[in-house]
Amino acid sequence: MLKSILYNDSCKKQFRGGVTLFLKKLSVNKLISIDYYSNGSLKTIKGRVYKLDLIKQSLLLKDETHQPFTIQLSGIRQIY
Numbered sequence: 916m917l918k919s920i921l922y923n924d925s926c927k928k929q930f931r932g933g934v935t936l937f938l939k940k941l942s943v944n945k946l947i948s949i950d951y952y953s954n955g956s957l958k959t960i961k962g963r964v965y966k967l968d969l970i971k972q973s974l975l976l977k978d979e980t981h982q983p984f985t986i987q988l989s990g991i992r993q994i995y
Contacts, residue, residue, distance in 0.1 A: 963977055974986045
């Protein structure tokens with residue numbers, strides 16, 4: 916089961932390897948919920964990770980209806 920992970924600057928400073936743990940949790944093929952900021956507002960999406968693009972720093976999710984959504988990694992606040 917995925918634990919809640921806060922992904923912000925304080926988390927990276929407190930936990931060495933926090934980014935690696937963050938990426939490992941995203942690679943699990945299970946239904947997850949992500950809280951993220953988009954255009955200044957906090958949004959939540961539930962889906963499965965389809966693709967993780969480290970070059971573009973983005974995450975492609977497919978929701979329950981198989982619609983693709985792209986989220987910037989820097990905008991992610993919590994994964995559960």
